[in-house]
Amino acid sequence: MTIVKNISLKSFNTFGIDAKAKSFCDITSIETLRDVLSIQYNNPLFILGGGSNMLLTKDIDALVLHINLKGIEVIRETEDTVTIKAMAGENWHEFVIWCLKHNFGGVENLSLIPGNIGTAPIQNIGAYGVELKDVFVSCEAVRIKDQSTRTFSKADCNFGYRESVFKQELKGDYIITSVNLQLTKNNHNLHMDYGAIKNELEDSKIKNPTIQDISKAVIAIRQSKLPDPKEIGNSGSFFKNPIISSKQFNQLQKNFPEVPSYKISEEEVKVPAGWLIEKAGFKGKRFNDYGVHNKQALVLVNYDNADGAAIFELAQLIRKTIKRIFDITIETEVNII
Ligand code: EPU
Numbered sequence: 001m002t003i004v005k006n007i008s009l010k011s012f013n014t015f016g017i018d019a020k021a022k023s024f025c026d027i028t029s030i031e032t033l034r035d036v037l038s039i040q041y042n043n044p045l046f047i048l049g050g051g052s053n054m055l056l057t058k059d060i061d062a063l064v065l066h067i068n069l070k071g072i073e074v075i076r077e078t079e080d081t082v083t084i085k086a087m088a089g090e091n092w093h094e095f096v097i098w099c100l101k102h103n104f105g106g107v108e109n110l111s112l113i114p115g116n117i118g119t120a121p122i123q124n125i126g127a128y129g130v131e132l133k134d135v136f137v138s139c140e141a142v143r144i145k146d147q148s149t150r151t152f153s154k155a156d157c158n159f160g161y162r163e164s165v166f167k168q169e170l171k172g173d174y175i176i177t178s179v180n181l182q183l184t185k186n187n188h189n190l191h192m193d194y195g196a197i198k199n200e201l202e203d204s205k206i207k208n209p210t211i212q213d214i215s216k217a218v219i220a221i222r223q224s225k226l227p228d229p230k231e232i233g234n235s236g237s238f239f240k241n242p243i244i245s246s247k248q249f250n251q252l253q254k255n256f257p258e259v260p261s262y263k264i265s266e267e268e269v270k271v272p273a274g275w276l277i278e279k280a281g282f283k284g285k286r287f288n289d290y291g292v293h294n295k296q297a298l299v300l301v302n303y304d305n306a307d308g309a310a311i312f313e314l315a316q317l318i319r320k321t322i323k324r325i326f327d328i329t330i331e332t333e334v335n336i337i
Contacts, residue, residue, distance in 0.1 A: 001025060001032050003063070012066065013051035014114050016233030017308040019337075021046070021064040028068050028089075030177055034147045036065065037175075041144050046337075047175055049088065052115035053123060053235055054335045055300075055315075057308040067118055069177055072098055082185055083137060087178050088118025092125070100212050105188030106135040106181070108215040109197075112222045114229055114236060118176040121152075122166040123333070124159045128218055129191040133159040135181045141174035150174065161270075162240050162333055190214060196221045225296045233302030234293065238315060239273040240333045252326060273322075273330050274298035280321045287314060312336055 003025045010018040027033045037045075044062035069087040072095060076083035082104055086095055092115050096107050109130035113120075121139050125132050136159070139152050158165040166174065188211050192198055200217035201209055209217075227234050241262075244252070249269040253259055256279070262270040277283065277297035284294035290306035291314070293299040300311055315332060322330050 001036055009048075009051070009056060009060065009064070012048060012064075013054060013056055013235075014229035014233065015051075015055055015235050015308065015311070016229070016302050016305075017056040017311075018305060019056035019308060020059040022059070022061050024064045024066065026066045026068050028070070030069065030142065033065070033067075033069075033142055033175065033177070036063075037142065037144055037147050041147070045144065049119035050091065050114060050116035052229070053119065053333070054337055055235060055238075055308050055311055056337050057312045058337070060337070065175070067116070067175060067177075069118070071178075075180065077185075080185055080187060081182055083180055083182050085178055085180050086117045088116060088176050090117045092116055092120055096215065099183060100215055103211070104183040104185060105190075105211040106130075106183040108211040109191050109194075109218055111215040111218045112226075117179050121157055121159075121164055121176060121179060123162045124157075124164050126162070128194040128197055128221070131159070131161075133157070135183060137180040137182050139176050139179040141176045143174055145173070149177075161243075226299060227293055227295075227301055232293075233306075234299050235334045237273075237298045237333050238300045239277075239298060239318075239330045241270050241273050242276075242328050242330050243268050243270050244328060245269075248327070252328075271328065272298070276322050276326055276328065276330065277318055280318070280325055282318055282321070290314065292318075308337075 003023050005023050007021055007024045008018055009021050010016055025036055040063055046060050046062040046064045048064050048066045068089040070089050071087040072090060073085050074082055075085045093112050095117055096111050099107050109128040110125060113125050113127060120132050136154050141150055141152060197217050200220055206213050243264060246267055246269055249261060260272055260275055264270055274297045282292045283297040285292050289304035290302050290311050293301050319330055322328055
């Protein structure tokens with residue numbers, strides 16, 4: 001195991017923030033992970049996956065463990081389904097491409113989501129009508145404190161909208177090392193209800209889409225709205241879409257009849273934070289080398305070499321303004337470090 005001192009994390013976070021790590025260890029095997037933890041479990045540790053869902057507002061005064069475990073294998077197969085074990089350090093989108101190549105269905109709507117396999121369950125990644133939980137079977141994780149291994153079933157993970165047990169009760173306790181997903185080999189269950197997907201397929205004159213066609217549509221939609229982290233630093237949706245009471249929503253709709261919404265239940269309605277932020281006048285606003293994306297107001301961007309703390313201040317200003325105008329509290333989806 002090699003521990004490097006004082007290194008820049010700029011290339012390890014999709015926001016491209018130039019924060020430093022006190023020390024850094026690349027983890028390429030579970031044995032190394034156990035060895036490092038058995039010595040360091042009591043010292044400050046920072047677990048780094050794809051670095052796609054965090055905003056670094058300061059240097060990391062800890063040992064950074066970069067989870068770089070690789071491998072994808074089929075572990076079970078029936079006539080119609082396949083169970084795949086993917087190691088935590090595999091890039092999510094490359095995994096989706098691998099599935100499409102083998103004609104395994106279930107993750108095509110989640111094309112182009114940044115990040116790694118191992119972090120996907122933490123926030124139950126989701127897009128265009130599909131969430132990780134829809135294909136999730138289980139994951140394996142190592143407990144930091146005693147290096148024991150535990151298999152988490154879907155029920156154990158307690159998934160919700162951008163939520164799981166790993167963000168709640170077990171926050172900071174476990175390192176996910178691999179994830180098992182069940183996908184279809186034929187009779188794929190296609191999710192095309194999302195308006196933008198329907199439009200994209202219609203524009204391409206595709207009547208009976210394959211999972212590959214859906215992936216292509218999703219990629220086209222994402223590329224038209226969301227900045228590519230390789231070109232402009234960002235962490236996808238910076239905020240979660242707030243869920244408000246139907247009563248509050250009715251009031252909101254009186255003042256803003258055009259407000260988009262998704263009904264959750266008789267009592268609750270989800271409102272797109274991107275719409276609230278746009279309405280509050282922040283869409284496309286640029287402050288020096290950071291700002292709010294001009295095509296999707298839910299995404300904060302680092303144009304060049306912005307300071308994470310300054311981006312966080314902008315996020316706070318947005319939150320306060322949304323609260324003042326709409327009396328709605330929006331929470332960050334991205335982890336603020
Ligand atoms: N909207 C605006 N202005 C904006 C952005 C959005 O008015 O600047 C409106 C749109 O017109 C639309 C509604 O808000 O009526 C929803 O917008 P969109 O379809 O772009 O989806 P979203 O709710 O903003 C969520 C996820 C995305 C995911 C898309 C598609 C969250 C926090 N975000 O965004 O996830 O790709 O749905 O399913 O739930 C991510 O998590 O990083 C991410 C990109």
